[in-house]
Amino acid sequence: MSFPLSPAQLTDHVTDRLRAAGCVFAEDEARLLLSAADRPDRLAEMLELRCAGHPLEQVVGFAEFAGLRIALTPGVFVPRRRSEFLVERAVALGAPGTVVLDLCCGSGAIGAALAARLGGVELHAADVDPAAVACARRNLAPYGGAVHLGDLDAPLPADLRARVGLLVANAPYVPTGEIPLLPPEARDHEPPVALDGGADGLAVQRRVAAAAPRWLAPGGHLLIETSERQAPATAALMSRQGLTVRIEQDEERDATVVIGSSPGGPS
Structure with a gap:
């Protein structure tokens, strides 16, 4: 299944939604969401969750920590870089x-x-x-x-x-x-x-x-x-x-x- 927008249009759309929701690093988050979503409906779901305030790591299903990709599920504590x-x-x-x-x-x-x-x-x-x-x-x-x-x-x-x-x-x-x-x-x-x-x-x-x-x-x-x-x-x-x-x-x-x-x- 293909996305209805061009890659550039889709990136702009996701970035604008995230920025409007108050995400400080909207561009970086948009790239991460786009790389994690394999279908338009999954991207839409992830975008809604993130705009509603869910932690980005829980939304995409992983956190980067100490050089590793740590799997995460909703409701699990997100490891901090500190x-x-x-x-x-x-x-x-x-x-x-x-x-x-x-x-x-x-x-x-x-x-x-x-x-x-x-x-x-x-x-x-x-x-x-x-x-x-x-x-x-x-x-x-x-x-x-x-x-x-x-x-x-x-x-x-x-x-x-x-x-x-x-x-x-x-x-x-x-x-x-x-x-x-x-x-x-x-x-x-x-x-x-x-x-x-x-x-x-x-x-x-x-x-x-x-x-x-x-x-x-x-x-x-x-x-x-x-x-x-x-x-x-x-x-x-x-x-x-x-x-x-x-x-x-x-x-x-x-x-x-x-x-x-x-x-x-x-x-």
């Missing part, structure tokens, strides 16, 4: 063969990026959202990753205890009272469980830090993405679990990662 900093810091601490655990994994983007960059890892991931787990299983399948459905570390196999070299978590850290201040794309189209960090934004991080000693190998590392404002409190949570802690930041990406290292290896 989280690439977490990947980079984890890669610097890992090696081929590392046991990697991605808690609150969402689409599995972080775990997939670590597996792709480190090579040969034993990869596990977990999330409480069935839609996210289904998405993560698709994204981690090429790396032999096991994705577990359940609350935080509850569904993990017992034989992972004290074996994890890299435990990464982009746990929700937006304080409940600040959820209404998020952009509509996130507030209206991403699951609250992936955004809401409780009254102080630290509720899930607190649980991750408390669980980490059960799973970390001697000398293993826990990496949690957080905000610059919350980083000292996140660091204190890790310190209370006996980890040696440092805070690392990337101002260009507005990214903050707190790293806690367990005893028995280099920090």
Whole structure:
């Protein structure tokens, strides 16, 4: 089936619709929608969704992250580019063969990026959202990753205890009272469980830090993405679990990662 307009006319039409809907990068988004749509009716559907405020990545079915194309479905948390900093810091601490655990994994983007960059890892991931787990299983399948459905570390196999070299978590850290201040794309189209960090934004991080000693190998590392404002409190949570802690930041990406290292290896 062919499109009724010429390619140039179609590009202009889609761009104009997106611009009228308030999309700042209308030209770039138009090219992406056009490349992702194989039929006129599919393009029309995608265009309507995007103009209604749905995240572009959910509309086209994928996100670009750390050099990978991560499959996404509607309602699944969209990986942020700032989280690439977490990947980079984890890669610097890992090696081929590392046991990697991605808690609150969402689409599995972080775990997939670590597996792709480190090579040969034993990869596990977990999330409480069935839609996210289904998405993560698709994204981690090429790396032999096991994705577990359940609350935080509850569904993990017992034989992972004290074996994890890299435990990464982009746990929700937006304080409940600040959820209404998020952009509509996130507030209206991403699951609250992936955004809401409780009254102080630290509720899930607190649980991750408390669980980490059960799973970390001697000398293993826990990496949690957080905000610059919350980083000292996140660091204190890790310190209370006996980890040696440092805070690392990337101002260009507005990214903050707190790293806690367990005893028995280099920090």
